[in-house]
Amino acid sequence: MYVTIVSLKEAFTERDDRHLIDFNAGLDSLPSYSSSSAFWTHIRGQLVFLPKSATGWWRRPITKVLLAGESVTNPHFQTALKDALTEIAKLSAPERSPYSKAAQPNVTIDVIADPLYAAARGAALYARWRQEVPWDCVEPERCEGERKHEQEQKFSKFELR
Amino acid sequence: MSIVYFIQPYGIRLTPTTYRTSAVHRYDGSTADLAKVTANTDYLELMQRLSKSKAPKKSTFKKYLRWINKQLGRPATSDVGILSNLIDELKKDTEAQLSTTINRVVVTTPIFGGLTTDDLNDALEYAGARSWLIYRIPYPTCLGEANAVFAANGNGLCQNYKNLYDCEDESEDMPLHLVYTVTY
Numbered sequence: 635m636y637v638t639i640v641s642l643k644e645a646f647t648e649r650d651d652r653h654l655i656d657f658n659a660g661l662d663s664l665p666s667y668s669s670s671s672a673f674w675t676h677i678r679g680q681l682v683f684l685p686k687s688a689t690g691w692w693r694r695p696i697t698k699v700l701l702a703g704e705s706v707t708n709p710h711f712q713t714a715l716k717d718a719l720t721e722i723a724k725l726s727a728p729e730r731s732p733y734s735k736a737a738q739p740n741v742t743i744d745v746i747a748d749p750l751y752a753a754a755r756g757a758a759l760y761a762r763w764r765q766e767v768p769w770d771c772v773e774p775e776r777c778e779g780e781r782k783h784e785q786e787q788k789f790s791k792f793e794l795r
Numbered sequence: 796m797s798i799v800y801f802i803q804p805y806g807i808r809l810t811p812t813t814y815r816t817s818a819v820h821r822y823d824g825s826t827a828d829l830a831k832v833t834a835n836t837d838y839l840e841l842m843q844r845l846s847k848s849k850a851p852k853k854s855t856f857k858k859y860l861r862w863i864n865k866q867l868g869r870p871a872t873s874d875v876g877i878l879s880n881l882i883d884e885l886k887k888d889t890e891a892q893l894s895t896t897i898n899r900v901v902v903t904t905p906i907f908g909g910l911t912t913d914d915l916n917d918a919l920e921y922a923g924a925r926s927w928l929i930y931r932i933p934y935p936t937c938l939g940e941a942n943a944v945f946a947a948n949g950n951g952l953c954q955n956y957k958n959l960y961d962c963e964d965e966s967e968d969m970p971l972h973l974v975y976t977v978t979y
Contacts, residue, residue: 635977635978635979636905636940636977636978636979637975637976637977637978638905638906638939638940638941638974638975638976639973639974639975639976640939640941640942640973640974640976641971641972641973641974642941642942642945642950642951642971642972642974643951643966643969643970643971643972644951644952644953644962644966644969645942645943645945645946645950645951645952646934646935646938646942646946646951647935647942648935648936648937648939649939649942651906651939651941653905653906655846655905657839657842657843657846659979660979681977684975685975692973694973695973696973696974696975697970697972697973697974698945698950698972698973698974698975699974699975699976699977700941700944700945700948700974700975700976700977701944701976701977701979702940702944702976702977702978702979703977703978703979704814705979706977706978706979708979711979715977722975744948744949744950745948746947746948746949747944747947747948748828750814750816750828750831751816751818751828752943752944752947752948753816753903753940753943753944753947753978754816754817754818754828754829754903754943755818755820755826755828755943755947756903756938756942756943756944756945756946756947757818757900757901757902757903757938757943758817758818758819758820758826758901759820759826759946759947759952760901760927760938760943760946761820761899761900761901761927762820762821762822763956764901764927764934765899765927766822766956766957767956767957767958767959782822
């Protein structure tokens with residue numbers, strides 16, 4: 635399990651983050667716990683650890699929750715996550731954080747992209763941007779037309795199997 | 796030789812979970828999820844170690860040793876070899892699906908102190924690829940997983956991404972989010 639908290643405006647930028655990683659929290663570790671309940675209690679504890687231990691500027695309300703990975707849609711995990719987010723929301727109450735403006739900040743959970751491939755898709759999008767946009771250069775508009783014409787002719791040779 | 800419009804914009808995800816994945820983002824805006832490779836024990840142990848360690852101190856001797864290994868056709872370090880094996884497996888699976896070769900990629904990773912851009916770039920080089928993240932100014936030199944997932948869900952993206960300066964202006968007006976990302 636890998637949990638991060640990072641402050642973001644634009645997506646493709648370098649930012650410091652706070653993170654937690656637990657290699658003993660995967661579903662394959664469940665048999666090593668005394669019970670299923672103990673395992674999911676541990677998971678919930680890890681999910682709230684970063685917001686709970688946040689100080690200063692990091693103690694702001696979370697406004698965006700993103701999910702990634704192959705097991706994030708597991709129903710038991712979803713329950714643990716829901717419980718954790720409820721507990722995290724209480725941490726953002728104005729009396730606990732000077733950065734909060736509302737008792738219940740508007741948190742959105744984004745699952746537009748398939749969680750297993752979401753990060754790879756984001757990386758692929760950035761690869762496309764870098765391909766299309768050379769640095770310190772703005773192409774004449776006619777170049778886009780020429781590129782599209784060439785792509786239509788060339789792509790017919792490469793089809794996904 | 797890299798011909799831009801033959802190379803599908805291709806992204807790889809390396810994380811400390813079971814699967815490594817790749818995807819392609821086509822010029823028409825559509826995406827395709829491509830390969831999924833199971834991580835082996837060496838890779839998981841490497842991620843576990845890198846997650847706990849800080850960036851290694853650079854020394855002239857280590858730099859020279861890396862260079863010698865590369866000249867001899869070896870991975871720059873043993874860690875680079877492990878990363879490269881997995882990248883190569885993903886690359887081959889993806890190339891088989893796309894029916895084309897790939898030589899420029901973007902790799903998204905967790906931000907671990909022990910996982911350096913030097914190791915990542917050398918691993919890509921050994922696997923026969925290059926990273927789009929090697930140019931420092933004005934672009935980022937690494938792409939964290941949270942950033943990549945943020946983008947994949949349509950957040951923090953410029954409308955006019957083709958003009959770097961317009962994109963910078965747009966980003967000033969974007970909402971600031973505290974993003975909580977869970978990879979499981």
